[in-house]
Amino acid sequence: MGLPSGRELREVAHVVALPLATRFRGIDVREAVLLRGPSGWSEFAPFTEYEDAEAATWLAAAIDYGWGAEPDLVRDVIPVNATLPAVEPAQVAEVLDRFGATRTVKVKVAQAGQTLADDVARVRAVRERLGPAGRIRVDANGGWNVDEAEHAAHALAPFDLEYLEQPCASVPELAELRDRLRDWQLPIAADESVRKAADPLAVVAAGAADLLVVKAAPLGGIAASLRIVAASGLPTVVSSALDTSVGLAMGARLAAALPDLDYDCGLGTAALLAADVTPHPLLPREGRIPVDRVDADPDLLSRWVATTERRDWWLARLDRCADLLHDHPAG
Ligand SMILES: O=C(O)CCC(=O)C1=CC=C[C@@H](O)[C@@H]1C(=O)O
Numbered sequence: 001m002g003l004p005s006g007r008e009l010r011e012v013a014h015v016v017a018l019p020l021a022t023r024f025r026g027i028d029v030r031e032a033v034l035l036r037g038p039s040g041w042s043e044f045a046p047f048t049e050y051e052d053a054e055a056a057t058w059l060a061a062a063i064d065y066g067w068g069a070e071p072d073l074v075r076d077v078i079p080v081n082a083t084l085p086a087v088e089p090a091q092v093a094e095v096l097d098r099f100g101a102t103r104t105v106k107v108k109v110a111q112a113g114q115t116l117a118d119d120v121a122r123v124r125a126v127r128e129r130l131g132p133a134g135r136i137r138v139d140a141n142g143g144w145n146v147d148e149a150e151h152a153a154h155a156l157a158p159f160d161l162e163y164l165e166q167p168c169a170s171v172p173e174l175a176e177l178r179d180r181l182r183d184w185q186l187p188i189a190a191d192e193s194v195r196k197a198a199d200p201l202a203v204v205a206a207g208a209a210d211l212l213v214v215k216a217a218p219l220g221g222i223a224a225s226l227r228i229v230a231a232s233g234l235p236t237v238v239s240s241a242l243d244t245s246v247g248l249a250m251g252a253r254l255a256a257a258l259p260d261l262d263y264d265c266g267l268g269t270a271a272l273l274a275a276d277v278t279p280h281p282l283l284p285r286e287g288r289i290p291v292d293r294v295d296a297d298p299d300l301l302s303r304w305v306a307t308t309e310r311r312d313w314w315l316a317r318l319d320r321c322a323d324l325l326h327d328h329p330a331g
Pocket residue numbers: 025081082083106139141191239240241242265266267269
């Protein structure tokens with residue numbers, strides 16, 4: 001596959017700004033560039049605070065999905081979790097209702113400005129709603145040090161967690177925590193230690209995780225993600241990055257191509273958006289989404305078009321990232 005140039009990418013790019021139904025990661029509007037490639041619609045939406053070097057890997061993923069070859073698929077529906085931002089307990093029902101019937105909820109914890117008591121109250125509200133058979137995982141986004149994480153694991157133990165996602169920021173901290181929790185049967189999942197690391201497998205080599213959270217966009221695409229999963233030898237949770245339904249469909253394709261899929265995937269987040277680029281968003285139904293490519297709809301691209309200022313910002317970023325990829329093509 002020859003890499004499309006920055007000019008070619010700009011010609012097929014549409015920049016949108018989609019309102020969120022619930023504030024998540026500190027944002028109320030999700031901006032994304034939708035790209036119409038020869039293989040189908042694709043998406044470039046690295047978070048705005050990311051530097052170009054990191055964002056270029058997201059562009060490699062967008063090009064792989066819009067311009068590259070299809071992986072072989074082994075399943076056609078993907079079980080997904082609901083994703084609960086760090087809301088008040090009183091809001092839990094309203095947010096989870098958006099996801100429909102679901103057996104698994106990922107709960108955001110360790111939010112700046114909140115306390116462990118807030119996390120416990122939120123997780124308790126989720127357990128009350130799901131009942132004993134539901135699965136609850138928590139994601140701290142590296143917000144705890146090792147002692148805080150151990151303390152939180154104790155405080156959250158009554159709610160029977162499926163796993164702790166990125167409880168601490170660094171690989172040595174994760175390894176230390178995993179050691180301390182060894183007799184607990186509380187697995188540790190690595191997310192940022194995979195998607196933001198120079199070497200996504202360093203966390204595996206250090207014996208610091210029981211499972212990996214794998215996101216196609218930050219890892220450079222479906223094929224690159226499949227290679228990382230195969231090399232890791234660990235169970236995998238496929239997740240996403242608050243994508244539009246076009247990007248979520250890329251995640252679903254990755255999940256559909258994995259030989260083993262033991263965990264519900266973080267691909268239900270269309271439910272957190274108040275608008276999407278398709279009239280048929282990939283909303284979870286009975287805890288699942290289908291594995292179909294999603295096309296962006298021209299009317300919705302116009303309806304949610306970003307301001308000229310934001311459009312120019314994204315197209316300039318697209319250009320710079322394309323230049324980086326041309327200078328350093330992925331291996
Ligand atoms: O995994 C999920 O349930 C949905 C995706 C999700 O939680 C995230 C998407 C994008 C950025 C992150 O803050 C967050 C994560 O850390 O996993």
